[in-house]
Amino acid sequence: MLVAGAILTSGGDDTAGGDRAQAHAPLGSPAPLDPTAEAASDDDVRGIPLREEDLDDPTDADETDGVDEADEFCTSEVTDAIATGDPEAVVVAAGGGEAFRDGVVAGRASRCIALNHPAWDWVVVNKQRPVEPIDYAPDVIAPATYSPIGAHLDPAAAAALDAMVDAARDAGAGDIGLESGYRSYDTQTDSYNAQVGLRGSIAEADLTSARPGYSEHQLGLAADLVACDGASCGTMYEFGASPQGAWVADNAWRYGWIVRYEAHTTGTTGYEAEPWHLRYVGVELATAYAEGGYDTYEEFWELPAAPEY
Numbered sequence: 001m002l003v004a005g006a007i008l009t010s011g012g013d014d015t016a017g018g019d020r021a022q023a024h025a026p027l028g029s030p031a032p033l034d035p036t037a038e039a040a041s042d043d044d045v046r047g048i049p050l051r052e053e054d055l056d057d058p059t060d061a062d063e064t065d066g067v068d069e070a071d072e073f074c075t076s077e078v079t080d081a082i083a084t085g086d087p088e089a090v091v092v093a094a095g096g097g098e099a100f101r102d103g104v105v106a107g108r109a110s111r112c113i114a115l116n117h118p119a120w121d122w123v124v125v126n127k128q129r130p131v132e133p134i135d136y137a138p139d140v141i142a143p144a145t146y147s148p149i150g151a152h153l154d155p156a157a158a159a160a161l162d163a164m165v166d167a168a169r170d171a172g173a174g175d176i177g178l179e180s181g182y183r184s185y186d187t188q189t190d191s192y193n194a195q196v197g198l199r200g201s202i203a204e205a206d207l208t209s210a211r212p213g214y215s216e217h218q219l220g221l222a223a224d225l226v227a228c229d230g231a232s233c234g235t236m237y238e239f240g241a242s243p244q245g246a247w248v249a250d251n252a253w254r255y256g257w258i259v260r261y262e263a264h265t266t267g268t269t270g271y272e273a274e275p276w277h278l279r280y281v282g283v284e285l286a287t288a289y290a291e292g293g294y295d296t297y298e299e300f301w302e303l304p305a306a307p308e309y
Ligand SMILES: [Zn+2]
Pocket: 013, 014, 015, 217, 222, 223, 224, 276, 277, 278
């Protein structure tokens, strides 16, 4: 996605049927929005004003004391890239995926980068980090990739999905379809409630579906994939064992995607294994994630585990 400014947040999830889930009564009221989250400047990121309160104050001496100039993260190159709204350019300006990550986790990036603005590709959403604002709705498009339900994605994520799907086909892994992409807050309410009905309890539903406002699907940056043969596609649950699923597990990072909920990471993510749920983070960060051998996005950013709400 193209953005202009810098901030982020996130949550995982997945539900069978995605946008096709039947309607149910909505959950309780969403968390109130922060009334101070007004435009701090004329800039915004995908329609969301820059929220400078999310960033450290550069005039605060405590934030700058002891920071060696050579250690400075928010250089003019980085802030210029932020102004372009292109997240990949920001990461490149910071020295690449690994350097960007290192700067964020060390706290050196806190004056220009935050992980809770929904419009930047690095945003983190999990059970402890809702989408901010909770009713955030990005601009999305239909990718060229076949989708049985006509799912949409963030434009950069859509292009990256198309490139990955083409590469998988060229590699002989077979066709891949998009089962579910962007889901609005209201659609996620329906999806989650459908899972509560299917699984029989809140606790069981929480292992497979995000509560509204806590889903990466609301960012337009998550894609649930299925293996297809022409227009005939399997289910999400069959994807991990398919040739397409195996290829994606090995190669998705090359196209800017990570498998967000791997096996045996429920203690960190709060979700069961979902080999079909991919999260777009951009090629630079996905490369750093793969090369660093990370299993969860929480570990990548050195954030606390978020197994529960
Ligand atoms: Zn999903």
